[in-house]
Amino acid sequence: MPAFQTSPGMRDILPPESERWRRFDAVFAAVAESAGYGQLMTPVLEDLGVFARLGEGGEGVSKEMYQFTDKGGRDVALRPEVTASVCRAFAQHRPTTPWKVWYSGPNFRYEKPQRGRYRQFDQVGIEVVGVDDPMLDVEVIALADEFFRALGLRRITLIVNSLGEPEDRTRYIEALRAHFESFPEGLSATSRETLLRNPLRVLDSKRPEDQAAIAAAPQIADFHSPAAAEHFEAVQAGLRALGVDFVVEPKLVRGLDYYRRTIFEFQSDALDSAQNALGGGGRYDGLVEALGGPPASGVGFALGLDRTLIACDEEGVFQVLPRRLDAFVVDVTGGLQAAAITAALRAAGLTADRGFDNRSMKAQMKLANRSEAAYAVIIGEDEVAAGTVVVKPMDGGEQTNVPRSELVARIQRPTGTDRHD
RNA sequence: GUGGUCAUAGCUCAAUAGGUAGAGCACCAGGUUGUGAUCCUGGCGGUUGGGGGUUCAAGUCCCCUUGGCCACCCCA
Numbered sequence: 165m166p167a168f169q170t171s172p173g174m175r176d177i178l179p180p181e182s183e184r185w186r187r188f189d190a191v192f193a194a195v196a197e198s199a200g201y202g203q204l205m206t207p208v209l210e211d212l213g214v215f216a217r218l219g220e221g222g223e224g225v226s227k228e229m230y231q232f233t234d235k236g237g238r239d240v241a242l243r244p245e246v247t248a249s250v251c252r253a254f255a256q257h258r259p260t261t262p263w264k265v266w267y268s269g270p271n272f273r274y275e276k277p278q279r280g281r282y283r284q285f286d287q288v289g290i291e292v293v294g295v296d297d298p299m300l301d302v303e304v305i306a307l308a309d310e311f312f313r314a315l316g317l318r319r320i321t322l323i324v325n326s327l328g329e330p331e332d333r334t335r336y337i338e339a340l341r342a343h344f345e346s347f348p349e350g351l352s353a354t355s356r357e358t359l360l361r362n363p364l365r366v367l368d369s370k371r372p373e374d375q376a377a378i379a380a381a382p383q384i385a386d387f388h389s390p391a392a393a394e395h396f397e398a399v400q401a402g403l404r405a406l407g408v409d410f411v412v413e414p415k416l417v418r419g420l421d422y423y424r425r426t427i428f429e430f431q432s433d434a435l436d437s438a439q440n441a442l443g444g445g446g447r448y449d450g451l452v453e454a455l456g457g458p459p460a461s462g463v464g465f466a467l468g469l470d471r472t473l474i475a476c477d478e479e480g481v482f483q484v485l486p487r488r489l490d491a492f493v494v495d496v497t498g499g500l501q502a503a504a505i506t507a508a509l510r511a512a513g514l515t516a517d518r519g520f521d522n523r524s525m526k527a528q529m530k531l532a533n534r535s536e537a538a539y540a541v542i543i544g545e546d547e548v549a550a551g552t553v554v555v556k557p558m559d560g561g562e563q564t565n566v567p568r569s570e571l572v573a574r575i576q577r578p579t580g581t582d583r584h585d
Numbered sequence: 586g587u588g589g590u591c592a593u594a595g596c597u598c599a600a601u602a603g604g605u606a607g608a609g610c611a612c613c614a615g616g617u618u619g620u621g622a623u624c625c626u627g628g629c630g631g632u633u634g635g636g637g638g639u640u641c642a643a644g645u646c647c648c649c650u651u652g653g654c655c656a657c658c659c660c661a
Contacts, residue, residue: 172652215661227586228659245661273661276586278654287661354658368660420661441660466661496619525619533621544619558621 173275173283184484185286188315188469189268192288195311196266199303201290204265206249208272212239214252217422217454228273230283242272247448247464248455250291255457261294280439280470289445291464293452298395301426301447301463302402308430308443308465309408315472316481317432320442322409324428325416326396328388330450333424336387337363347377364417383414392425399426422448426463434478435471442475443467491575492532492558493518494542496525501543505553505571509541512572516541533558539575 170176177185193203212231230242243249246267254263268288277283290307292300305322312320327333340363344351351359352371359366367378388396403410410428418427427446445465452460476482491509493516495502502518509516517535519528525542532540542554547565555574556563566574 169652228661247661271661273659275659278656281660357658365659418661419659422661439660444661494620524614526615526617526621527613529621531621540621542620546619554620556620560622563620 171283173277173281175282175284180484180486183487184473184482185469187484188473188482189288191314192268192311193266195307195314196290199264199307201264201266204250204253204267204291205269206243206246206253206267208243208270209240210243210249210252212241214248214455215241215244217248217451228275230272230274244273245271246287246289246466247291247462248451250464251293251448251452251455251457251462254293254452254460254462255455258458261460262300263293264290265292266290280474282470286469287443287466288469289443289464289466291462293462294460295463296449296461298398298426299402301395301399302406302408304445304463304465305399305403305410305428306406306408308445308467311467312430312442312472315476317434317472317475317479318481319432319434319475319479321411321431321433322428323411323413323416323431324399324403324426325384325413326388326392326399326425327417327423327427327446328384328392328425330424332384332387332389332392336382336384339382339387340364340366343381344377347380349373349376351377362419365419367415367417378415385414395425418444418446420448422451422454424449428465430467432471432475432478434475439471442472486536487515489517489535489537490514491516491539491541492535492537494525494528494532494540495519496522496528496544497548498522501548505541505543505568508572509575512576514572514575541571541575 197203212229215229229244232240234240246269250265250267266289268286270284270286272284274283275281290304292304305324309320309322328336341359344355344359344363344366350356350373351366352369352373355366355369355371355374358369366374367381369378385393400410400412416427416429418429423446425447427444429444430442431440432442433440443466445463447461447463449461450459451462452458473482491506491514493502493505493509495505495518499518499520499522506516506518517531517537519531523531525544529540537558540554540556540558542556542563547553550565551568552565553568553571554563555566555571564574
């Protein structure tokens, strides 16, 4: 038993899995940057106040926040999400709009860990501040959709809804509360508690005894102001124009108070229905202002690496193969030769590893095999004397003895292709 | 936060009814005094998650604790 191990809900990502994570980021960056988004890097630690507004939504928010007082007496928290930090950054730096950014990194929530749910978890996302145009909602959603496709995922469902303007939303919540409180068949005990805190969330319940009340509940669309309805229509028209499949789900809600108008979520039907949401987002007009900035609308989404990778596993896509080395240098003359040869190979842009500890040729060949190098470069006393090296294809091909000066060329241009010699 | 379940070698797992802890894989070495991936032989490897208790004797039974997993809660 090791004296120390990772704290609950936190883990090491070892190679080669870490390579997959890095490629995940790279694919996301490529999609976002193709649309003019730049990477924003914010601190993982911020003043508690930056996230305080999130607490107005569910009580879970404040309960699950990693917060503490630092040595200067400042109340701080590890970020539970990035959207609030983006808005804080906008308010702080006042960049010109539209401000289009993407991000990737760890977030922290003090939850009870289980598979696909960690206390430190990575998310990628994009946010745009300062544009009201529904076509921007369309762009953001389409980029998320494009990203899932870039990973190779096919069994993805996009669901969208609109919470309307803040006033619409407020009126709807009151109507919902009234409906649920007076519904004859009542609600489950859990939903009755949810109702006190966040009536919208009751719509999310999957408990059978709640379904009758939910089915009979008022529809948000009936509360949309003309402007909100028009915005939502425009979003749908834009998605259709781009050929992005979607389903309007009137019962889709998001837990936080800051969401306005468009909200959306991507689900994978390759996962259990209980946790099939890979990511989501929406509009949060007003959040920047709430954080001390100018009035500015915002829209964005975030998605989690863990669940998305699980979905990839389920669909058998985005399987990252370990990187192969070009060459593995086996030196049984003490190791100095290998130092020079690997340096030369690397300088030529090739990837090369070598054996250490002056182990036997057999042992070094086993390492070469394990490294999955394309070639073993073997050097012994004979080769040193002759100024040559043995180049052996590890796939079983014939090994050849080549002058040391031709080694790099031989590996860059495999035998059989250099017929002009 | 609530409930359930599990924890044995680096990994995946065995261990009859309490009776000295095993295998496969991996790793190391040799067979092959200059050659991997196959094969053969041998080796390294564990205070059975930790602590306490019952017992002549505990991996096995009891309590506590830590951690994983599952469900609920929550889900930004």
